[in-house]
Amino acid sequence: MxxxxxxxxxxxxxxxxxxxxxxxxxxxxxxxxxxxxxxxxxxxxxxxxxxxxxxxxxxxxxxxxxxxxxxxxPIYSKKDQIACLEAFQQAHPFQNQGDIFTGTWLQHACHHQNSLQYFYACDENIPQATIYQVSHPMFQWFTVSQVDWPKTMPAFFVANQRQLTLAVYQELMRLVGDVDVPYYSDQVGVIFERILKHKKVRPSIFLRSLQLTGIVSSEESPSFLVPHHDTMTEPEDIGLPVERKTLFMERLLLAQMLGESVSQDTLFFKRK
Missing domain, CATH: 1.10.10 (Arc Repressor Mutant, subunit A)
Incomplete structure (x- = not known):
């Protein structure tokens, strides 16, 4: 469990x-x-x-x-897993997975998981993707992961807040130390903006952290290695009522979306 x-x-x-x-x-x-x-x-x-x-x-x-x-x-079982997947398939019978799991859907799911108060349990073998987030006036950075602690900055900051010492983050800890989220976000926000404008980026520990976690390339003029989108101002309804079982279903579907991948980072940039 x-x-x-x-x-x-x-x-x-x-x-x-x-x-x-x-x-x-x-x-x-x-x-x-x-x-x-x-x-x-x-x-x-x-x-x-x-x-x-x-x-x-x-x-x-x-x-x-x-x-x-x-x-x-509540404690959700394999029976609940099957019922949730069948219900979702019935609601979207003629759509491919790629058409359903858009940036808008991900934003909506993240909003649910960050704004609601919930506690539930499920069978150990039922996949439940975890969502980590770093917010900034310029961007939203989400990590969707099937493991508790992926090598990504949003998860790194959560581990720091919990005062966890994990081997996966030792290199990042040596690099950026205990820098707080707002300062880090400001620094990488400048880097993201320069990359979007196809400008050169000066070497720094912040750029290096993005390279170590596979967000941008290690070239002299870095480029994004992860999906990046404009932020939708009004996310469309994804057709699910907001309750604890909604969250169970969303995490189940996000895990299914990842497939064989351990985790996926996605960036959303605010429209100007």
Whole structure:
């Protein structure tokens, strides 16, 4: 089982990643009725468990009602996966995948995942693409990935915010250090603008970071190696109601869009 959640829940990511939380979820799922605290403590005897349980209740991940405890989030199965894909195919019967997964669709999905508050779980074998984002007045930079930590700057900054030390980002950390997102975005915004205008770009650690992550080429006059588009001012409706199952479906479809690719970066530039 894997857990998918919005920024609202990220301050407790260590709890959700712990084996104790997973074991607790499975324990509750196996009970015929929601267990009491006495029943729970028979199994979970660690001194630290009571504090964990209180944090989960305070965060609304676990619901406490009449002194009994239950999961307060949906768990999607293979059956849900099949149903979502069939429903989407029925809604778009004569369209190719490439026609559906446009920049507008991606922007809409990213907006859902960045603006809503959600927590859900699904089977470990169900693909769920993660979306990372760097925003700037000039551009939006999205990474869609089937792995938790792809080698891309939007994901690098999220790892830094969580104070994670990951091998995949060691080279980037040595290069740009703990530079903050707004300053980094300003610097690469200048680089992007010069590339769009076919002007030369001076060597810098910011240009090097874009080259290391495969965003631009290593030539003397760099060019983009990833898709880049104008930003749509009013994204069209993609035909999905905004709810937790919408997010499950969107992440499922984005993973399907990636196919065999591990991740994909896409840039959207604001129209002037």
């Amino acid at each position: 894997k857990f998918i959640y919005s920024k609202h829940y990220q301050d407790m990511h260590n709890d959700y990643d712990s084996p104790v939380f997973l074991a607790f979820c499975r324990f509750i799922m196996e009970q015929p009725t929601p267990p009491t605290l006495r029943q729970i403590k028979v199994v979970f005897t660690e001194a630290s468990f009571s504090a964990l349980l209180e944090r989960l209740v305070a965060k609304n991940v676990i619901k406490r009602d009449q002194r009994r405890y239950q999961l307060n989030f």
